[in-house]
Amino acid sequence: MRLFLSLFFLFSITISFAQPKTETVVDSLFREDQFYVSIAYNFLQKKPDYFNQYSFSTGFSAGFLRDFPISKNRQWAIATGIGYSFNDLKQTIDLSAVTNDPDFELVKSQILLHYIDMPLEIRWRNATPESHKFWRIHGGFMASYLISGKFTYEGGLESGSESINDILNKFQYATYVTFGFNTWNAYIHYGLNPFFDKNKTATENNVTALKIGLMFYIL
Numbered sequence: 733m734r735l736f737l738s739l740f741f742l743f744s745i746t747i748s749f750a751q752p753k754t755e756t757v758v759d760s761l762f763r764e765d766q767f768y769v770s771i772a773y774n775f776l777q778k779k780p781d782y783f784n785q786y787s788f789s790t791g792f793s794a795g796f797l798r799d800f801p802i803s804k805n806r807q808w809a810i811a812t813g814i815g816y817s818f819n820d821l822k823q824t825i826d827l828s829a830v831t832n833d834p835d836f837e838l839v840k841s842q843i844l845l846h847y848i849d850m851p852l853e854i855r856w857r858n859a860t861p862e863s864h865k866f867w868r869i870h871g872g873f874m875a876s877y878l879i880s881g882k883f884t885y886e887g888g889l890e891s892g893s894e895s896i897n898d899i900l901n902k903f904q905y906a907t908y909v910t911f912g913f914n915t916w917n918a919y920i921h922y923g924l925n926p927f928f929d930k931n932k933t934a935t936e937n938n939v940t941a942l943k944i945g946l947m948f949y950i951l
Contacts, residue, residue: 772945
């Protein structure tokens with residue numbers, strides 16, 4: 733009996749040493765917030781008197797940012813990347829103010845804009861290798877290249893749509909900031925130049941956009 737107990741004890745110790753020990757791997761070279769998605773509302777700035785927004789002027793963006801930590805604890809970083817953005821600017825146009833004809837009705841219209849985005853930002857976050865739930869403040873500059881611009885309208889007499897690529901600025905420039913904790917982050921984006929090329933429009937149009945919304949980060 734004693735021999736059996738001794739052999740059983742020895743066998744148990746051997747098995748315990750033979751089993752691999754699972755340990756939590758800490759990534760000391762972590763990178764953060766490399767994929768992003770945002771949803772925002774476009775507040776039109778410097779719009780003509782005959783423009784009035786209605787409904788929800790949607791702003792959407794998504795893309796990839798490569799995170800480059802620049803401090804030893806990796807809480808300061810710069811990031812650059814590429815993305816896509818879409819803006820649906822909804823407004824009524826008072827054509828009577830443009831043509832001086834009181835018989836013209838209000839026209840409901842949309843300006844649909846698609847861009848390739850090239851962001852560059854500086855980042856602070858209090859992330860650690862053990863926890864990826866943290867406070868963040870990211871601020872940066874964005875250049876956007878126009879892919880497509882379309883104008884749709886609906887009035888009492890007719891409706892339709894047309895490309896407006898030729899009268900839009902090919903590049904848009906903006907500054908932006910995001911700040912928050914973990915999943916939920918406020919997003920503020922301020923356009924620095926007008927949507928329309930002033931040299932190619934019949935009337936002066938300096939409309940820019942202020943976007944306010946939410947930003948979500950993955951990885």
